[in-house]
Amino acid sequence: MGESKRKKEEKAKNKFIFERENYKFMVIGLAVIALGFILMAGGGSDDPNVYNPEIFSWRRIRLAPTLVLIGFAIEVYAILLKPKSSK
Template sequence: MSKSQKKKVVVTTSTTSKKTSSGSKGNTSASSASRSLLFNKDNYIWMGAGALLIIIGLFLMSGGKMPDPNTWDPDLIYSFRRTVLAPIVILLGLGVEIYAIFKK
């Protein structure tokens, strides 16, 4: 090698060393321990109540089988329970779910 092709070596005399982290893999246990959960116990109770209301509404809406396949009875299908009460209960359940999500 000639003089022009030699590499220069830079030496530092500083005593502090920088620690390099390898992204998010380095301190996962410390950061996850300091994080709090998104929902608390009250939120989950409200979510369970909302889900229960939705299931009750679906059960209220079910049914409507005719006793005889040759007859048509609109009172069985279009009853108050299936057309008014069940959708209101389902919507109440959805409202409770929304409340549970946004509750602090």
């Protein structure tokens, strides 16, 4: 009886908060967020007296922020995802 209790305690100590599937979705979410920020970068000008309309491109105004929000939604899903079965 004492041995099985000790094994359960050891197993509980080595258990992670999330399962492998949660971590997969977290990495995917982080990659989507990073892609959104990469797409948002650029479009500026070295000379402050020169106007560059590329800063207001569709990619920077619509696509990149949408990807960042989708990435955050994936992160929330990854955190709230319940494990399939407990052994």
